[in-house]
Amino acid sequence: MLRVGIIGAGIMAAGHAEVLAAHPDAVVTAVASRTRHSAERLAASTSANPAVFDDADALIASGQVDAVSITTPDPLHAEMMVAAAKAGLHILVEKPFTTDVPGADAAAAAIKDNDVRAMCLFNHRWVPAYAQAKQRMAEIGQPVVGYARKDDTIFVPTEMISWAQSTTCAWFLSSHDIDLMTWLMDDQITRVYATARYGRLRRSGIDTPDAIQIQAQFSRGAIATFESAWIYPNTFPTVVDSYVTVAGEQGVIQLDRQKEGITIATEQAYAYPRNMLQRVVHGQPAGAYRDAIHHFVDCARSGAQPLVSVASSRHVTAVLAAAHESIACAAPVDVAPDPLEALR
Known part of the structure; x- marks a missing residue:
């Protein structure tokens, strides 16, 4: 099972949690948000009883995840990706990859140096x-x-x-x-x-x-x-x-x-x-959003490179x-x- 920690607890985080719960080989084991109440609410919505952390650094250092799903506001992505990559964690990040070129280059270098799988969720593909x-x-x-x-x-x-x-x-x-x-x-x-x-x-x-x-x-x-x-x-x-x-x-x-x-x-x-993009068919998540996240999970588990490359996202x-x-x-x-x- 790929143990995934969700960073952020807003609308997109809820979507990630729902889709990850539908993958047979993934489980949400941790949630982090600067607003603890929001993190606790998201954790309670899952059946896996994930641990709750007050910030991304604590989740990344917890040893309870193999990958992170970053769903925070756009300007916060770069620093979290660098920290996750240095910890050897695979990375799924909401678009855009980052909102500045130095941050994108730092994240890309950390991902390459630590040989982790990373994908920006350009789900329209x-x-x-x-x-x-x-x-x-x-x-x-x-x-x-x-x-x-x-x-x-x-x-x-x-x-x-x-x-x-x-x-x-x-x-x-x-x-x-x-x-x-x-x-x-x-x-x-x-x-x-x-x-x-x-x-x-x-x-x-x-x-x-x-x-x-x-x-x-x-x-x-x-x-x-x-x-x-x-x-x-x-x-x-x-x-x-x-x-x-x-x-x-x-x-x-x-x-x-x-x-x-x-x-x-x-x-x-x-x-x-x-x-x-997002729909529920007979009680199960479906659509491009679900397919993209499941593709990332499969790549993280197999070692294959995702369809959306770090270079194209940069x-x-x-x-x-x-x-x-x-x-x-x-x-x-x-x-x-x-x-x-x-x-x-």
Whole structure:
């Protein structure tokens, strides 16, 4: 059994706990959170009676886990990954990998030096339509232009997460799309130019952009736009509006997740319930989110390298760091190269 410790006790931590409990070869043996009540509540929701710790360091040093699942707010990932890797623990971390390039490089180096398995949970690679698109990319020829939109309702930064001011819609949303686009094109981004719009959220007391657009140049000449926003009205039929397209020299692939096979109309609302990422089928977790976490467990137990590499996750961080630098300086910015690339 892979003994997993969950660091964090919020929405994503609950999802990890539910999925890990459904894996026949994994067990949640520890939970840590700066808010002990939240950790105790998460521990009580599992049937494994995990130990509860007040911080990540205590959990990592406990000897009660073989792997950690890091579900904390975005800016806290890097330091925890370094500590876990140095302790010889396998690492599953929520996206983004980190929110700064030095932290990403430190985490990547610690993971490599200690030969642990690590995966950033870019679970969209397990959405059947995206996986099928990857398999059929050759049919559209050399990639020319891509566009990815991931826009949330204002519920997300104002109610769902309490730390929206510590991140941006691009870190929170476009990280998924940058991972997808680079994976689909099998290429890396070399330069970005980004712009941001402030207004609605600032007036609400949350100092983070309403929306960000990133123009990206790939190494083999393709271009792409990444749009993120989180001020859609809460009356929108889904919490997230997600769309991806890639045009090549001989064709185009479009991926629209607005409708996922079901619509529901009631006297209160008209809705498109989401089910590709997370769903429960006959009492069991299912979907891309479950499949991605189970893939990590299997890799940690077997020693295989995960589908989502540390290098590709570090690249997403570097692209987004360059984009935020571009917003600040109002000019194009080159993406920081990977210092470990020469060793691969």
